[in-house]
Amino acid sequence: MPRPTLTPLYKPDQRTVDQSILKQYMNWLFIKKGLYFRDYDDLWDWSVTDLEDFWESIYQFFDVQSHTPYHEVVLKPNRSEMIGTEWFTGATLNYAEYLFRHKNDQRAALLFASERQRLVAISWDTLERQVAAVATYLRQQGVGVGDRVVSVLPNIPQAVVAFLATNAIGAVWSSCSPDFGTASIVDRFQQIEPKVLIAADGYTYNGKPIDKTEAMRELRVSLPTLQRVIWVPYLDASSKLERATLWKDVLDTPAPDGLEFEPVPFEHPIWVLYSSGTTGKPKAITHSVGGCLLEHLKVLALHQDVHVGERYFWYSTTGWMMWNFAVGSLLVGATLVLYDGAAGYPDLNVLWKLAEDARIAHFGGGAAFYLACLREGLQPGGSYKLTHLRSIGSTGSPLPPEGFRWIYDAVKPNVWLISFSGGTDVCSGFVGGNPMLPVYEGEIQCRLLGSKVEAFDENAKPVRGELGEMVILEPMPSMPIYFWNDPNNERYRKSYFTEYPGIWRHGDYIQITERNGVIISGRSDATLNRDGVRIGTSEIYSAVESLPEIADSLIVGLEQPGGRYFMPLFVVLREGFTLSDELITRIKQTLRSRFSPRHVPDAVYPIGEVPYTISGKKLETPVKKILSGMDASLATSKDTLRNPASLDQFTGFIISR
Numbered sequence: 001m002p003r004p005t006l007t008p009l010y011k012p013d014q015r016t017v018d019q020s021i022l023k024q025y026m027n028w029l030f031i032k033k034g035l036y037f038r039d040y041d042d043l044w045d046w047s048v049t050d051l052e053d054f055w056e057s058i059y060q061f062f063d064v065q066s067h068t069p070y071h072e073v074v075l076k077p078n079r080s081e082m083i084g085t086e087w088f089t090g091a092t093l094n095y096a097e098y099l100f101r102h103k104n105d106q107r108a109a110l111l112f113a114s115e116r117q118r119l120v121a122i123s124w125d126t127l128e129r130q131v132a133a134v135a136t137y138l139r140q141q142g143v144g145v146g147d148r149v150v151s152v153l154p155n156i157p158q159a160v161v162a163f164l165a166t167n168a169i170g171a172v173w174s175s176c177s178p179d180f181g182t183a184s185i186v187d188r189f190q191q192i193e194p195k196v197l198i199a200a201d202g203y204t205y206n207g208k209p210i211d212k213t214e215a216m217r218e219l220r221v222s223l224p225t226l227q228r229v230i231w232v233p234y235l236d237a238s239s240k241l242e243r244a245t246l247w248k249d250v251l252d253t254p255a256p257d258g259l260e261f262e263p264v265p266f267e268h269p270i271w272v273l274y275s276s277g278t279t280g281k282p283k284a285i286t287h288s289v290g291g292c293l294l295e296h297l298k299v300l301a302l303h304q305d306v307h308v309g310e311r312y313f314w315y316s317t318t319g320w321m322m323w324n325f326a327v328g329s330l331l332v333g334a335t336l337v338l339y340d341g342a343a344g345y346p347d348l349n350v351l352w353k354l355a356e357d358a359r360i361a362h363f364g365g366g367a368a369f370y371l372a373c374l375r376e377g378l379q380p381g382g383s384y385k386l387t388h389l390r391s392i393g394s395t396g397s398p399l400p401p402e403g404f405r406w407i408y409d410a411v412k413p414n415v416w417l418i419s420f421s422g423g424t425d426v427c428s429g430f431v432g433g434n435p436m437l438p439v440y441e442g443e444i445q446c447r448l449l450g451s452k453v454e455a456f457d458e459n460a461k462p463v464r465g466e467l468g469e470m471v472i473l474e475p476m477p478s479m480p481i482y483f484w485n486d487p488n489n490e491r492y493r494k495s496y497f498t499e500y501p502g503i504w505r506h507g508d509y510i511q512i513t514e515r516n517g518v519i520i521s522g523r524s525d526a527t528l529n530r531d532g533v534r535i536g537t538s539e540i541y542s543a544v545e546s547l548p549e550i551a552d553s554l555i556v557g558l559e560q561p562g563g564r565y566f567m568p569l570f571v572v573l574r575e576g577f578t579l580s581d582e583l584i585t586r587i588k589q590t591l592r593s594r595f596s597p598r599h600v601p602d603a604v605y606p607i608g609e610v611p612y613t614i615s616g617k618k619l620e621t622p623v624k625k626i627l628s629g630m631d632a633s634l635a636t637s638k639d640t641l642r643n644p645a646s647l648d649q650f651t652g653f654i655i656s657r
Helices: 012-018 019-035 040-049 049-059 093-101 124-140 157-169 182-192 211-221 247-251 291-304 319-331 351-355 366-377 401-411 486-498 537-544 581-595 618-629 642-648
Strands: 072-075 088-091 107-113 118-122 148-152 172-176 196-200 200-206 209-210 228-232 269-274 286-290 311-315 335-340 360-368 392-394 416-420 421-423 428-432 453-455 467-472 504-512 520-524 528-530 533-535 550-555 568-573 603-606
Touching: 019 486, 040 049, 049 291, 049 581, 072 537, 088 291, 093 124, 093 157, 093 319, 107 124, 107 157, 107 581, 124 148, 124 247, 148 157, 148 182, 157 172, 157 319, 172 182, 172 200, 172 401, 182 211, 182 351, 196 247, 200 366, 209 581, 211 428, 228 247, 228 286, 269 291, 286 291, 291 319, 291 467, 311 550, 319 486, 335 351, 351 360, 351 642, 366 392, 392 401, 401 416, 416 550, 453 504, 453 528, 453 603, 486 504, 520 618, 533 537, 537 550, 537 568, 537 581, 550 618, 581 603
Parallel strands: 107 335, 148 172, 148 196, 172 269, 196 228, 311 335, 311 360, 360 392, 392 416, 568 603
Antiparallel strands: 072 088, 107 118, 200 209, 269 286, 421 428, 453 467, 467 504, 504 520, 528 533, 550 568
């Protein structure tokens, strides 16, 4: 079991605490509401027990202007049901309209760089004009409130413009990254019957142009509801697609009335995101305009302390919910920094150089990126001027203790590390950062305001200091309003509410520490269960990958006839090393000494690479299914993988027991 450390890696000074937006919010609650809280724990308790007053205070603190007044803050269908909860009934608003309140001619709205493009700035004026032109064009094509606009674009300014234009007219946005396979995109977009597709001719990765023109032709044929395709010639300025309108021609659309916003109900859909599709057809997770607006304001301002004028960056593709979340930084007046390309091309320093060049204050990425930097021995703090850098965010998978230490040793000793965890399910987080609290090694700082997170033991009772199933006991505005085409919410209910009726089971295995921090030990469906004791996979990865010979690893637990349990460990070796008996012994000794005999694998095997989803998660459960005899094509959709060929090595794998 993880043991919380006693000495913090970072502690905010009093000035940082006093100037934080979270502290300003607490002061506001005292002055405006007469509510005094001794500390964050008191504030959190109130936020999850008095939902109505808490969420109304967020609405008021951020001065959300609705076109029509709300009648009730929260309306639950019944005491034991979260699905169908309504928020701010009667209110009508617009996400993009709130965002453009920060229009300012003194600072850029966007900064953009790529493998082929040096850093450029896009002004708020340019952004507004382009959004107005695209919104007008979409209206002229008959796109209205509730219609779906989909895109297959790299992480480029055109994607931000297209989303804001779609949102401005009350239409529903949905996006896939161009590195998705065509069948995978079809599986997603066919479900929501889009009217317009905005597509690029390709993208670049690791210095190579990857043309997607033919794939987009196939996609168009597979989406019979499409009435218009807008073509973005990104790789080749002269490229065209038959019967498609060029992006530059759309931008030339006259918009004499400027940018106009369509107010929609609070619960109106803002976008459709998708589950990974590793366990069946991707779920079309639909979020509300108002829910995402409040949630993004809450997290970005109160929990990530993003101030007006600061530069915000999160390395992502347009197919990951962190792209949508990062666009939300514009809601709090930040300048959004976009990067299109590989994080390791021409080497792993590329994003750290971007942090220097773009004067990034809030830098985010996947845990896998930081661990790759650690293994390469990078020292970004010694190579680049990171004077503006205030926070480093990590998500995608649990950041192990050595990742925390590397940030403080190699990047910046006084930076604020935000380990953030949530998901596509809420397009935000449940646990994350707190500008008023210290950072402890391997530990997420807090449960977020309004997120009633607990760890359940096997008897469905909350526990402290022990590993348990992560659950959320109260609804949140950014929980899905529904899954698209899900009659009677069957898939929605099955996804979160079958284990504990009326209680959201998220699927993570967590420990809530004595100081109310959180340690995540991996996905609970991949949790190892040795002799009745549950073990988080992240513990094993942390220990095994600390060995100099090991580049990466994957572990699964296989239930055997007669109640036996077999736990194989797969390792990717660094160049020049082999899996000798001596190394296997050292792996086992390391796990036994760091944790317990139960953590020691039954066998260790070399593999070429660990399979990952596009968002950077290891595929433990599909590998377990393949090793148990399931056909690889049924275990997961290869189109959702970063390295689909990596699954082939497990087909027919002979395990010596």
